Amino acid sequence: MVSEIEADAVPAPVARQGPLYRIVRGILRPLVLVLYRPTITGAEQVPKHGPVILASNHLSFVDSIVIPLASPRPVQFLAKSHYFTGTGVTGWVSRTFFTAIGAVSVERGAGAQAQEALDQGRRILEAGAAFALYPEGTRSVDGRLYRGRTGVAWLALETGATVVPVGLVGTEEIQPVGARFPRIRPVTVRFGAPLDLSRHGAPSSGRARRAATDEVMGAIHALTGQELAGRYNEAPPTGTLAKIADRVVPRERV
Numbered sequence: 697m698v699s700e701i702e703a704d705a706v707p708a709p710v711a712r713q714g715p716l717y718r719i720v721r722g723i724l725r726p727l728v729l730v731l732y733r734p735t736i737t738g739a740e741q742v743p744k745h746g747p748v749i750l751a752s753n754h755l756s757f758v759d760s761i762v763i764p765l766a767s768p769r770p771v772q773f774l775a776k777s778h779y780f781t782g783t784g785v786t787g788w789v790s791r792t793f794f795t796a797i798g799a800v801s802v803e804r805g806a807g808a809q810a811q812e813a814l815d816q817g818r819r820i821l822e823a824g825a826a827f828a829l830y831p832e833g834t835r836s837v838d839g840r841l842y843r844g845r846t847g848v849a850w851l852a853l854e855t856g857a858t859v860v861p862v863g864l865v866g867t868e869e870i871q872p873v874g875a876r877f878p879r880i881r882p883v884t885v886r887f888g889a890p891l892d893l894s895r896h897g898a899p900s901s902g903r904a905r906r907a908a909t910d911e912v913m914g915a916i917h918a919l920t921g922q923e924l925a926g927r928y929n930e931a932p933p934t935g936t937l938a939k940i941a942d943r944v945v946p947r948e949r950v
Contacts, residue, residue, distance in 0.1 A: 716796035717770065725765050731880055738887035739768045742860050747821040748890075751848050752810075752862035752911050753841055754830035754922055758871050758878060759864055760799075763828050766885040771826040774813055775799040814847050814950065821855040828862075831912060832929045833949065837873055840920035841913070842929035845949040849908035852891075853899035859912055861888035863919025886919040902948060 710843050712863045728734065742748065750771055754765060764771050779794045780801045781787070794801075800820070802813040829851075831844030862885065869881040891911060897904030917924065928949050 709826045715791070720793075720796075721765065724761075728765055732883055734766065735882075735884040736766050736887075737885070737905060738889075739766065739914065741887050741889055742768050742826070743858055744769060745824070747824055747855055747857035749821065749852055749857050749859045750826060750887075751831055751844075751859050751916065751920065752828060752830040753864055753916050754832050754835040755839065755864055755868040756835060756873075759830070759835070759867050760828070762864065762867055762883065762885060763862060766788075766887075767826065767828075769826050772820050773799060774802050774817070777801045785857045793932065806900040817847075817851050818855055821851060821857045827851075827857075831909060831916075833944075834929055835873075836922075836929060838925075839868065839922065840925040841917055841920065842907040842925045843927055843949075844913040844916075846902075846905040846907065846909045846911055847927070849893060849896070849905040850899050850950065852893045853896070853904065853908065856894070859891040859893060861912060861919060862886065863888065863916055863917035865920055867899050868874040873888075881884050888915050888919050891915060905948070 707733070727811050732933060742750070748769075750763060752759065759774065760773050763773070775794050779799070780791050782790050800816045801835065817827050817829065831848045832842045838840060848859065851857060865884040865886070866882050869879070871878045871882060893908040893911065895909070898909040899905065911915070930949075
């Protein structure tokens with residue numbers, strides 16, 4: 697449960713963007729605008745100050761590059777831990793780059809891994825920064841929009857952060873799964889109207905977290921028009937007993 701995540705949190709330093717962030721963004725943003733000519737709408741709806749969550753659909757590895765480049769303000773995001781643990785020159789470059797731009801290293805999984813990811817996000821938001829995440833948990837390999845996990849709602853309700861839904865269209869064509877290098881393809885980034893989720897209730901309420909998350913996913917769907925998968929983006933339970941248990945006592949995905 698998310699309430700347990702909060703109770704067991706262990707303070708850690710907040711990851712921040714280094715000077716390289718502004719340099720890289722200053723170089724890449726004009727280059728991307730010239731090469732890809734992305735369609736960016738609604739950027740003026742992103743609050744200029746204070747904690748904000750950019751909640752987006754997830755189609756490609758490049759999403760975590762597209763969102764910071766399209767956002768009108770600096771934004772931090774989660775990055776898989778292996779980007780920080782590589783060896784040799786390639787590992788050093790990857791680690792230096794992701795650390796410099798303030799990416800948050802996380803282990804994939806549930807339990808302690810999910811706990812640390814949410815704790816990191818909370819600390820970033822409490823510092824008044826912008827934090828991007830993917831409520832689906834991982835990228836969609838079939839282009840459908842999957843059910844959102846409730847971590848986005850817990851973060852918003854716990855910190856009071858405004859949620860701005862983001863709809864990405866076409867990023868899966870830039871770098872499909874398995875492709876080594878990005879291709880030049882049309883891409884659209886749509887920032888939706890800010891959402892105040894506080895009316896749903898306290899962060900300790902599972903019902904409030906679920907309702908708030910569904911509102912966020914509904915807003916993302918309105919921006920992308922993706923087909924709805926109707927389930928979480930994970931392998932379905934196998935075995936008769938596991939399937940029955942998942943239906944009778946469904947787990948909350950955070």
